[in-house]
Amino acid sequence: MVKVTSEFISIGCNRTAHAACWGHDGLVAFGADKLIALYYPLARNTFNKLEDVALVSGSADYTAKVWKKDNTGKWINSATMEGHTGALETIACMRAHSIETETDIIITGSSDGTIRVWERRVVDDGSALSYLPNSRVPILASGHTDKVITIYVYQSTTNEFxxxxxxxxxxxxxxxxxxATYTGQGNESVNNSFKKGDLMLASASQDKxxxxxxxSPHVPAPTKQQQQEDNGLSTHIITVDSCQYSLMFEALLMGHDDWVFSVQWQKPYMATDASGERQFVxxxxxxxxxxxxxxxxxxxxxxTGVWVNEVRMGDIGGSTYLGFCGAMFSPNGKHIVxxxxxxxxxxxxxxSEIxxxxxxxxxxxxSGHFKSVESLAWDPKSRYLLSTSLDQTTRLFAPWNRTVDGQNVSTWHEMGRPQIHGYDLKxxxxxxxxxxxxxxxxxxLRVFDAPKSCVESLACLTGDxxxxxxxASRPVGANLPALGLSNKAVFEGDAGEEETDVSNGLGAHAYTSATPEALAEVMQHPPYEEHLLQYTLWPEVEKLYGHLYELTSVDVSRDSKYIASSCKAATAEHAIVRLFNASTWKEIKHSxxxxxxxVTRCKFSHNNQWLLTVSRDRLWAISERREDEVEPYKLVAKxxxxxxxxxxxxxxxxxxLFVTxxxxxxxxxxxxxxxTIPNWVxxxxxxxxxxxxxxxFAPNAVDENGRILLYTTENGQQVDKWTLWHELDQRLCHxxxxxxxxxxxxTQDRLLQLASAGEDHAVRIFxxxx
Structure with a gap:
């Protein structure tokens, strides 16, 4: 009996605002390419489990989908909302008590310039949708590229906003x-500014x-107020169902230096007041x-009641690409993702306790890649995994083995980012x-060698x-020059060069390098994103030249003597496989x-005797190893x-055997x-x-009973009967x-592990x- 389970999934969040949401039960859902990924930042069951929870997602395929759990606990698509003619950009949802049938509403905004309102039952709460103060009339706010915020109010008589x-x-x-609705539990100065039931709207803009x-409910002033210009600071009165409400500008929050992508209020929670009653806060x-x-x-x-910045978190310098797309409070407000x-x-x-x-x-x-993952490789002793991606990074994954509350725990994490490049990695x-x-x-081709800090950190975290x-002879780490693509080795005792080069006009902000002391630090836990970007690079030790077009494939013989590589080619002249000596780093004269x-793939055999290549020309070719350093591999079949x-x-x-x-x-x-004849059929x-x-091919041949078999017949020929051993559940796949x-x-009897990389940005281990 074959059983396949998921050991590890690494995938990055889509690089857009509104791509992630933290639910009241502690589950974070985020968009990951075409998938919705689920993530518990804290231990499961940290917060109360909620029933009848649904997720609502919007996509570039012009649709919105509602997801909920079935009786077995699996998430299923319970509804699809179609009608938009452009990608969905934003979603808001709310339990709409004022609608006659007590259904809930979902509102979707699209790049087609329209907002659509949908009715459904039992949905999660939302962001830009609420109720007018002291009423059950839904109110909707919509932000636009024309710099204005439009306010819509539900009209029960016409059943529209x-x-x-x-x-x-x-x-x-x-x-x-x-x-957010003010619930009246603030201090005296806050209570002087807000009344219980007042509705607060926060808006974020690219104007920083x-x-x-x-x-709030409108209370007429005892004396006539002086008329003000309509400059966004005046009080505006709207009338809904014979009730008047005032809309006014409350505060301008200044502190960010660039576009503000996201704003979110801390989630309300249940609390017990002095009289012992439970109420929302x-x-x-x-x-x-x-x-x-x-x-x-x-x-x-x-x-004073003046809005101020309590705390600022993030990164100083140029190491986090383009900053943050979104931030969310945990249900109790003690964590941020x-x-x-x-x-x-x-x-x-x-x-803090206070x-x-x-x-x-x-x-x-x-963490994870945010573009297609193109290639994978286990180290020769299968202790860690490397992946390369079109996001221009090479990432290192390994297990974190530790003891928690007396229990042995092992979880996979990204432990390093050896290469951060300026070109898509293939x-x-x-x-x-x-x-x-x-x-x-x-x-x-670029060759990288692990620094001492990486080796020691992996030894500490894996327990190996x-x-x-x-x-001892390895550099402590590597730095990426401000204007370069090659990771430079840093050794103990090296002095920083920033002070010297600042005078050259680059400025201190141009450097993302780390000091030798910081690079030499041995990690006690998997690195944070800031550390991955700055402290886990591997030094580049060599460049291999020869190809005239973009590279497509590379492989190394098992004895580490030869490197074979290929590049994009439209003619036979450029479709050659180049060989390099891995000791001298020089190209072999005879390709x-x-x-x-x-040539799409090069593969050396385990015994180093054969080099197999396959191509866009629909051919496979095999070259045989020779005791000739001038021409170590010679074509023998295709x-x-x-x-x-x-x-x-x-x-x-x-x-x-080989497979194509x-x-x-x-x-x-x-x-x-x-x-005796180099001929394959x-x-x-x-x-x-x-x-x-x-x-x-698996590292060994197995059958259902777990026996290791060599599939041969009495005369030495391979058997020609193959059957499907196991088909993975679609939910586990890319x-x-x-x-x-x-x-x-x-690594264990009767257990194999398979790593896979996909166009969906995911690295998976089964x-x-x-």
């Missing part, structure tokens, strides 16, 4: 809106400012996120345990002390000339194997009938419903093209028990 006013004041696009607006605290790389918490100052413009998450905890002290500290959060391969070579959409062998178009491009290939664990996968929706297994053709984009597969060397 009617535009009642526009709020002016922002000088650029309005990026986010959030409502946050504006607060107050909506809405804290007057607001969190904002900006692309200036900071988050701010705002609240009214106790003595934000997501950045590079798909990262940041988790902060307030350690309200208002704001003793915030960072905690370990999840391929990588290990040269030895702590050295790898990668290729990108450029002509140069054997990792510390032979590390392998076997294809007419782009075959037109498929009707369409061949995407991938792999050797079996014993090198007696193609766009023609087939994979073919090839064997060598006569071991197809022994099996498997047909699939879609193109085969990634293949990999939602898009699978770009790479990599089996981990067996446990295969048999």
């Amino acid at each position: 009617k535009k009642v006013h526009t709020l002016q004041g922002h000088d650029n696009w309005v990026r986010d809106l959030a409502f 400012y946050i504006r607060l607006w107050k909506i 809405q804290p007057m605290r607001l969190i904002s996120a900006s692309i200036d790389k900071s988050m701010m918490i705002w609240s009214p100052e106790p003595n 934000s997501h950045g413009a590079n798909g990262s998450f940041h988790l902060w905890k307030d350690n 309200e208002g002290e704001n003793n915030w500290s960072p905690k370990v959060a999840i 391929c990588l391969a290990f040269i030895h345990d702590w050295q790898f070579v990668s290729g990108a959409d450029e002509k140069v 002390e054997s990792l510390r062998e032979n590390i 392998i000339d076997a294809h007419a178009l782009t 075959n037109k194997a498929h009707a369409r491009i061949i995407w991938d290939c792999s050797w079996s664990h014993n090198d007696k 996968g193609s766009r023609d929706k087939t994979f073919k297994v090839w064997a060598r009938p006569d071991q 197809c022994v099996y053709t498997g047909k699939c419903d879609e193109a085969v984009t990634a293949v990999d 939602f898009g093209v699978v770009r790479s597969l990599a089996w981990r060397a067996a 446990n295969v028990e048999y």
Whole structure:
């Protein structure tokens, strides 16, 4: 019996505002490419479990979907709302008590310039949708690219939302809106400014400012007020169902230095008052996120009621790309989760015991690629995993083994980011345990070597002390020059160069480098995003030149002697496979000339005797190892194997078979009938419903009883009968093209682990028990 379970999923958040939401039960849902990912930042069951919770998502496919759990606990799509002709940009939802049937409403805003209102039952609460003070009349605020905020009020007689006013004041696009109802638990100065039931609206804009607006029941002034210009500061009166309400500008929050993408009020909570009654409390605290790389918490100052910045969190310098897209309070307000413009998450905890002290500290959060993941590779001893992506990063994943409350716990995390590049990364391969070579959409192969800090940190976090062998001569870390693409090694005793170069006109802000002392620090927990960007780079030790176009594939022989690589090619002249000596880093004079178009994959056999290449010209080719340093591999066979491009290939664990996968929706297994002749024939053709984009042989052959088998017949030929061993549950799989597969060397009996990389931005590790 085969059982496949998910061990680990790494995926980044979509780089847009409104892409994540933290529910009252402690679950964070966020958009990840075409998927909705679910994440518990804190321990499960930290907050009360809620029943009948639903998620509402909007997509670039012009639809909104409602998701809820079925009886088995699985999330299912319970409704799809169609009608928009553009991508959905924002969603608000609320229990609408004033609607006759007591249904709830969902409002969607789209890039087609329209807002649609939908009715449904039992939905979560929302952001830019609320009730007028002391009433059950829904009110909707909508922000626009024309710099104004439009206010709509529900009309029960016509069953529609009617535009009642526009709020002016922002000088650029309005990026986010959030409502909160004042519940009257503030101090004296706050109670002088707000009355219980007043509705607060916060708006964030690209003009760098946050504006607060107050909506309250209108009380006529005893004397006629002086007329003011309509400049966004005057009080505006609206009439709804014979009741009058005033809309007025309350406060301007200044502090961010760039676009403000997100504002959110702290969630209301249930509390017991002095009389013992349970009631909702809405804290007057607001969190904002900006692309200036900071988050701010705002609240009214106790003595004056003036809104001030309580605390500012984030990063100083140029290491977090374009800052933050959103920030959210936990249900109890003691934690904050934000997501950045590079798909990262940041988790902060307030350690203070007294309200208002704001003793915030960072905690370990999840991370992942934010573009297609193109290639994977386990290190030669299968202790950690590397992945490369079109997001221009190479990431290192490893287990964090520790003891929690007397229990052994092991969870996978991103432990390093060896390469942060300026080109989309396409391929990588290990040269030895702590050295790898990668290729990108450029002509140069780059070789990286692990620094001492990385090796020691991995040894500490994984508990594998054997990792510390032979590390004395390694640099402590690496820095990325402000105007370069090559990671520069940093050794103990190196002095910083910032002071010297500031005088050259670059300025101190141009440097994101770390000191040798900071780089040498051994991590006691998985790194935060700021550390991943700055302290976990690997030094670049060599560049390999020769290709004339963008690189597509690279592999290294198992004895670490030779590197084979290929690049994009439209002619046979450029479709050659270049070989490099991994000791001298020099190109071998004789390359392998076997294809007419782009070589998509190079694979050395485990015994180093063969080099297999597959191509867009639908051919596979095999070169044989020779005891000749001038021409170490010579072409001995090739075959037109498929009707369409061949995407991938792999050797079996014993090198007696290899497999090819193609766009023609087939994979073919090839064997060598006569071991004395370099000739391979197809022994099996498997047909699939879609193109085969990634293949990999397991590190050993197994059957259902767990026995290790060599699939051979009495005369030495491979068997030609293949059956499907197991098909993974669709919920475990990628939602898009699978770009790479990599089996981990067996670490336990009757258990294998398979890593996969996909176009859906995900890196996954599966446990295969048999």
